[in-house]
Structures are given as structure tokens and as C-alpha cells.
Amino acid sequence: MLPETLSPAQREAVETTEGPVCVIAGPGAGKTRTLTHRYVYLVRDLGVNPQNILCVTFTNKAAQEMKARIRAMTGDLDLGQICTFHAFCVRFLRDEGYAVGIPKDFVVIDEDDEADLLAEVYETFAIPGNLLKFSAAMDVIGNFKDDSNYVKDLVSTSPEALRAKALASPDISKKVFYGYLWSERKIFGFDFDDVIWTTFYILDHFESVRRRWQERLQYIMVDEYQDVSNDQAALANLLSEVNKNLFVVGDPDQTIYTWRGSSPAIMLRFPKSHPHCRTVRLLENYRSLPSIVLAANSLISHNRDRFPVAGRPVRADSDPARPTRVVYDGEKTEKEALAWLVKSLGYLHGRGRGWEEFAVLYRTRQSSRAVEEALVKAGIPYRVWSGVAFYARREVKDALCYIRMMTRADDAAFMRTVNAPKRGFGPKKAEALKAIARAEGATLYEALLGHIGEKPFATKPLRAYVEAMEKCRAAAPGRRVSDVFNMVMAESGYEAALQLSGEDERLNNIAELRQAIAQYESDADNPDSLSEFLQRASVFAEDIGEQKGPAMKLMTIHAAKGLEFPVVYVWGFSEGILPSARTSTVEEMEEERRVAYVAMTRAKDLLVLMHAQGTTEGSAFRYPSRFFFELDRSQLRLVRPLAEGEEEAAREALAYKERFLTGEPEKKSWLAPGDRVRHKVFGEGEVLQVEKNGAVSIRFEKLATPRTLMAGAPLEKLDGGRG
Numbered sequence: 001m002l003p004e005t006l007s008p009a010q011r012e013a014v015e016t017t018e019g020p021v022c023v024i025a026g027p028g029a030g031k032t033r034t035l036t037h038r039y040v041y042l043v044r045d046l047g048v049n050p051q052n053i054l055c056v057t058f059t060n061k062a063a064q065e066m067k068a069r070i071r072a073m074t075g076d077l078d079l080g081q082i083c084t085f086h087a088f089c090v091r092f093l094r095d096e097g098y099a100v101g102i103p104k105d106f107v108v109i110d111e112d113d114e115a116d117l118l119a120e121v122y123e124t125f126a127i128p129g130n131l132l133k134f135s136a137a138m139d140v141i142g143n144f145k146d147d148s149n150y151v152k153d154l155v156s157t158s159p160e161a162l163r164a165k166a167l168a169s170p171d172i173s174k175k176v177f178y179g180y181l182w183s184e185r186k187i188f189g190f191d192f193d194d195v196i197w198t199t200f201y202i203l204d205h206f207e208s209v210r211r212r213w214q215e216r217l218q219y220i221m222v223d224e225y226q227d228v229s230n231d232q233a234a235l236a237n238l239l240s241e242v243n244k245n246l247f248v249v250g251d252p253d254q255t256i257y258t259w260r261g262s263s264p265a266i267m268l269r270f271p272k273s274h275p276h277c278r279t280v281r282l283l284e285n286y287r288s289l290p291s292i293v294l295a296a297n298s299l300i301s302h303n304r305d306r307f308p309v310a311g312r313p314v315r316a317d318s319d320p321a322r323p324t325r326v327v328y329d330g331e332k333t334e335k336e337a338l339a340w341l342v343k344s345l346g347y348l349h350g351r352g353r354g355w356e357e358f359a360v361l362y363r364t365r366q367s368s369r370a371v372e373e374a375l376v377k378a379g380i381p382y383r384v385w386s387g388v389a390f391y392a393r394r395e396v397k398d399a400l401c402y403i404r405m406m407t408r409a410d411d412a413a414f415m416r417t418v419n420a421p422k423r424g425f426g427p428k429k430a431e432a433l434k435a436i437a438r439a440e441g442a443t444l445y446e447a448l449l450g451h452i453g454e455k456p457f458a459t460k461p462l463r464a465y466v467e468a469m470e471k472c473r474a475a476a477p478g479r480r481v482s483d484v485f486n487m488v489m490a491e492s493g494y495e496a497a498l499q500l501s502g503e504d505e506r507l508n509n510i511a512e513l514r515q516a517i518a519q520y521e522s523d524a525d526n527p528d529s530l531s532e533f534l535q536r537a538s539v540f541a542e543d544i545g546e547q548k549g550p551a552m553k554l555m556t557i558h559a560a561k562g563l564e565f566p567v568v569y570v571w572g573f574s575e576g577i578l579p580s581a582r583t584s585t586v587e588e589m590e591e592e593r594r595v596a597y598v599a600m601t602r603a604k605d606l607l608v609l610m611h612a613q614g615t616t617e618g619s620a621f622r623y624p625s626r627f628f629f630e631l632d633r634s635q636l637r638l639v640r641p642l643a644e645g646e647e648e649a650a651r652e653a654l655a656y657k658e659r660f661l662t663g664e665p666e667k668k669s670w671l672a673p674g675d676r677v678r679h680k681v682f683g684e685g686e687v688l689q690v691e692k693n694g695a696v697s698i699r700f701e702k703l704a705t706p707r708t709l710m711a712g713a714p715l716e717k718l719d720g721g722r723g
């Protein structure tokens with residue numbers, strides 16, 4: 001029996017079990033709830049075996065939550081096939097991989113492992129890091145892996161043959177690609193792309209396997225369909241070819257992963273590309289109070305490429321004294337904004353809201369630093385949901401330990417820094433150094449200083465480390481923390497190594513740490529006291545993860561997808577943050593607007609949008625987000641009126657910036673990494689990277705370093721590139 005609380009449209013979606021079904025609905029319309037009930041309906045009311053249902057979720061966390069909800073309704077069932085596409089493919093390969101010689105215990109490679117494999121490839125095949133950043137190398141590899149043709153090489157070519165292919169490849173793209181396949185093949189490692197393409201490969205080449213899975217999976221359901229990529233959509237189509245019971249739910253206005261290959265168009269095409277598809281629209285919003293729904297609708301209506309399903313509010317606002325539940329707070333500095341945030345939290349908590357009812361959402365991970373510090377100071381319990389708390393991040397810890405090398409040079413700081421970046425200081429050298437330090441009653445760093453001329457320490461990289469530390473230590477006294485920090489980051493080569501590896505997020509965190517230092521210098525009595533700064537940072541670090549009881553949640557907007565909270569603060573509702581400063585096309589701006597829309601629609605009872613003009617007094621100036629000006633102002637309550645002229649100045653600046661957005665929807669470049677090209681002056685070369693704006697980075701044979709040329713540069717494509 002279905003619960004009474006399903007609306008007629010939700011009920012239709014649940015009960016239409018046969019044939020393709022596409023449920024398009026706005027935020028809070030009950031998509032996830034409908035999907036969960038449909039699963040229960042199939043199993044409990046129609047007697048379908050869970051083994052015959054595949055239910056695909058966007059994240060592992062969402063799969064766990066869905067299982068918990070279904071178990072609450074059905075009792076203990078084997079729900080093994082509620083999982084992500086990636087997890088499904090991994091399971092498929094463990095069962096079927098033997099067909100192409102893959103052992104059951106093959107290794108699943110995650111993003112961190114990818115960097116390790118690449119490091120090995122660069123070393124083995126002598127590829128200089130300054131020629132191709134890791135991120136560009138991953139693009140090159142991704143380009144070769146854009147269909148299942150390469151899988152034969154991965155599964156049936158021997159490691160020796162792959163190595164030989166890499167060595168023999170004159171161009172760098174093929175060298176990197178075959179080198180990477182070699183490093184994967186050696187350990188039977190499969191990364192994200194390999195897992196799905198190998199699944200396709202087996203389904204394509206082994207008809208009996210394909211038929212078995214197509215018959216077994218009688219019902220396939222996909223949640224968050226707006227964010228599937230083309231290959232995931234194709235896999236769902238292929239698997240549902242026999243039974244045709246493919247059920248997808250999503251909201252094209254919430255597509256926020258186009259950088260991973262999703263597109264609102266995939267969902268909008270679904271009804272046409274699936275004959276006899278039943279399309280169901282859920283038009284109510286059960287989650288948010290009316291002003292939140294209306295404000296969010298007014299924002300998303302500025303996107304031109306859409307299929308409007310933004311909902312009608314169902315909940316009634318019972319408090320006539322508060323006409324709107326969307327609050328905007330714009331402050332001069334980040335410090336003032338944080339003070340207001342803490343005050344607002346305290347006020348609402350005092351009126352009975354538990355800490356667990358609040359969430360702070362931000363566009364980029366590094367934004368959590370300032371909020372975390374303010375919460376620690378105010379004694380408000382919080383947990384960072386997406387990823388790791390700021391002061392626990394690897395690069396932040398490394399950088400702080402470099403500063404500690406300038407003060408105490410203790411063993412822990414030494415061990416963290418000596419091999420970051422890699423300087424060939426492995427366990428053997430560590431043991432040898434520890435023995436010396438013990439015998440001499442010295443710290444590890446003192447021991448290294450004393451024995452740097454002797455074996456096994458007299459290596460070039462270790463000498464360079466000691467020289468850099470000594471140089472900085474000598475120069476540090478009396479200097480501002482920021483100067484010392486910049487010096488040690490440069491001299492140690494740490495920041496340059498991060499730049500080479502192309503790990504942008506880690507670099508952003510280092511930049512954010514600079515902000516923390518700047519903040520310290522503007523507040524502290526002793527802006528040159530390294531130990532005082534370190535002590536302050538350690539207070540924040542100690543608090544991480546200690547909260548046991550109810551706590552606020554801090555997360556990126558991307559991580560908040562699919563979730564809801566009674567009170568939501570969107571931190572950094574500022575131009576250059578949301579939308580991100582990197583936005584350069586109209587399409588990207590639409591995606592940023594969808595990100596803001598996802599953030600706003602997570603709120604049930606109260607939504608607060610927060611902006612600060614600058615990090616500190618006198619720092620670079622920010623305007624409020626353009627999205628603020630797009631909102632229906634009648635749904636908004638401003639904490640304070642805008643300053644005179646503020647709005648005009650902001651609108652003028654935004655209109656000016658708008659002209660730089662390229663009007664054309666982003667076109668796929670006619671060039672790809674690996675292509676051979678000729679330029680009339682620079683001669684022949686190989687494409688290394690193609691930027692979103694069409695700029696191409698090329699290694700010309702005649703030139704010492706790669707060149708980046710603008711879109712439309714006079715290039716001729718030659719045969720004999722990748723492939």
C-alpha cells in the first residue's frame with residue numbers, strides 16, 4: 001500500500017513501472033522521495049526481487065541514505081544494487097572481468113592514486129614536469145580514453161609492450177598515454193574512465209554477458225539524471241534495452257557538473273529518444289517556505305536555456321510578522337560579515353534552533369577557512385561535511401610545518417617537510433638519521449645539518465633543502481610572517497611543485513592561508529611573531545573533528561546537492577566568488593546561476609545570502625553577486641539598506657564585465673591534445689592542452705618552451721597525431 005502522502009503526480013510516477021519514464025521536477029518536489037517509494041512499491045507491492053532492480057544514485061552517501069530509507073519501510077533486504085554508476089561498473093567487472101582476463105582483485109584507482117601513477121610515468125619516461133602539468137596530462141589521457149577502443153590495449157597488451165610503445169612514441173601525448181596504461185596495467189589498476197569503458201567493452205564484445213545483464217536488470221532507475229554524462233546515459237540505455245523499464249528523475253535547472261560531462265540537454269532529450277516515454281512533471285515544492293521558492297524561481301528565470309519546472313510553494317508561512325524568509329546581508333569586510341554571522345546564529349540558537357539545523361554553504365572549499373575560525377572563536381560546534389577541515393588539509397599542514405621549521409624545527413615539522421616535495425628521503429634514510437639523532441641527543445634537523453656532507457645524506461635535493469631552510473632561518477627574525485612565509489614557500493620549492501603538478505585546489509588553499517596570515521597581521525600586536533601565528537593556527541587545528549554532539553554543517557554547494565536544512569547561510573554571495581571569477585562564457589554563467597539556485601533551494605525555513613566587500617579594510621573590492629540584482633527584491637529583506645550609489649556602481653561594473661562573456665555557446669575546439677599542427681612562423685608542433693576559451697597550448701619543435709596561442713590562431717592540422 002502506498003502512503004497517503006504522495007501527491008497524484010508522485011503516485012503516477014511511482015505506479016508507472018513499465019516502459020521508459022522521465023520525471024522532471026524542481027527542487028523540493030519530492031523526486032528522491034518518489035524514487036524511494038517506487039523502489040518499495042516494486043518490491044513490496046509487485047513482488048519484484050531487488051536483484052532485478054538497479055537504482056543509480058549520484059554519490060555513495062546518497063546510496064547509503066536511500067538504502068536506509070528503504071530499509072525503514074521494508075525491513076532487512078539485500079539492497080546491493082543501489083549504488084553509483086562507478087560502483088555498479090566495479091561490481092560488474094569483478095563478476096565479468098575474467099572474460100577479458102581481469103583478475104577479481106583488480107585495483108580501483110582514485111584521484112590521489114592517479115597523481116602517484118603519473119609521478120612514476122614522468123620519472124620512468126623522463127618527461128619534464130614543466131612541459132606538461134599533471135592536470136594537462138590527465139586531459140591528454142582523458143582524450144585518448146573517450147571511447148572503449150583503447151580498452152584492448154589496457155587489458156590484453158603486456159606491460160612490457162606498453163612500456164616499449166611509450167618509449168618508442170616520439171610525441172609527448174602518446175608517451176604519457178602509453179606510459180600511464182603501462183603503470184595501470186602493471187598493477188591491474190582501473191581508473192574512473194577505465195571502469196566504465198571496460199564495462200562497455202565487455203557488453204559490446206560478449207553477447208551472452210550483455211543479454212544476461214539486460215535480462216537480469218528488469219528495472220533501472222537513475223536519480224539526479226540531470227548530472228549524468230553521455231557515457232553513463234548510454235550505459236543505462238544499453239542495460240535497459242531488453243526490458244525497457246528505464247526510470248529517470250532530475251531537474252535540468254540543477255545541472256552543476258557540466259565540467260564532468262553532464263548537460264541539461266541529456267535530460268531534455270530523454271522523452272524524444274525513448275519511444276513511448278511517459279513524462280511526469282512534479283510542480284509542487286514541499287520543502288521551502290514561499291518566499292524562498294519565489295526568490296529562487298526569480299533567479300533561475302534568468303537562464304535562457306531551460307525547461308521551466310520551478311515549483312509552486314506548498315508550505316504556508318504561518319508568521320505574518322515576517323513577510324519574507326530570504327535575508328541579504330552585505331558588509332564592508334569579511335570580519336564584519338563573520339561577526340554578523342555569529343550574532344545571527346547565536347540569536348536563532350537562543351530562540352530554540354539546534355546547531356544541527358544550520359548549514360553554511362560556499363562555492364569553493366577554501367572559503368571554509370574564515371567561517372571555521374569564526375565558529376571556533378565563538379565556541380559554536382561545526383563539522384565540515386565535504387572533505388577535510390581547512391587546517392587539516394595536507395598542503396595547509398605542510399605549509400604550517402615549513403613555518404615551524406623557521407621556529408622550533410621540531411622532528412614532526414622536519415618529517416613533514418623534508419620529503420614534500422619529494423627529495424628522495426625514504427624510510428631507510430629516515431632510520432639512519434634517527435639513529436644519529438638519538439646517539440647525539442639532537443633533533444632530526446640538527447642531525448641532518450651536522451651530517452649533510454656524509455652518505456647517505458649528501459644528495460643534491462637534501463642539500464638544497466638544508467640550504468633553503470638555513471637561508472630562510474637566517475633571514476626570518478624581525479620580518480613579518482607573510483614575508484617569511486613567501487620566502488620559505490619559494491626557497492623550498494614547495495609552491496612551485498604544487499604549480500607543476502597542476503593541483504589548483506591545493507594552490508587555492510595556500511592562497512587562502514596567505515589570507516589567514518594577512519588577517520593575523522592586521523589584528524595582532526606582533527605581526528612578526530611566527531610563534532604567535534602558529535599558536536593561533538594550532539587552536540583552529542585542534543578543534544577539528546572534536547565535535548561529538550549536535551553541530552552545524554559546513555560544505556560546498558556541490559556537496560549540498562540533494563540535501564535540505566532548516567536554515568541555510570550562503571557564504572560569499574559576491575561577484576568573483578559566486579559567480580566564480582573564472583566564468584568566461586554565457587554557458588558557464590548559466591551553470592554558476594544553477595549553482596546559486598541549488599544553494600538557495602536547500603533552505604526550508606530561512607535563507608541568508610551573505611556578502612563582504614573585501615577581506616579586510618583596503619583589500620581588493622568586491623561587488624555583490626550579480627545574482628543578488630537578479631532576485632525579485634520583494635522576496636528579500638536587507639539587513640541594512642544599500643549605501644547610496646552602491647547599486648548603480650555595481651550594476652555599471654557588472655554590465656561592463658558582461659561584455660566580456662563570449663556570446664557564443666562554448667564550441668568544442670577543432671583541436672585536441674595530441675593533434676599535430678603547423679604554424680606559419682613557429683613550424684610544426686603538438687597540441688598539449690585546449691582551454692575552454694579555445695586557446696591552445698602547443699609544443700613547437702623549434703621553440704624551447706610551449707606556447708599558448710589564442711583561439712583562431714592560424715594553425716593547420718596535420719595527419720599523424722593521436723590515435
Ligand SMILES: Nc1ncnc2c1ncn2[C@@H]1O[C@H](COP(=O)(O)OP(=O)(O)OP(=O)(O)O)[C@@H](O)[C@H]1O
Nearest residue numbers: 005006007026027028029030031032033286287562
Ligand atoms: N507529497 C509530499 N507531502 C509532504 N512532503 C513531501 C511530499 N513529497 C516530498 N515531501 C518532502 O519535501 C522535501 C523534499 O523532498 P525530496 O528531497 O525528495 O525532493 P527532491 O525533489 O529530491 O529535491 P531536490 O531536487 O531539491 O534535491 C522532503 O522533506 C520530503 O519529505
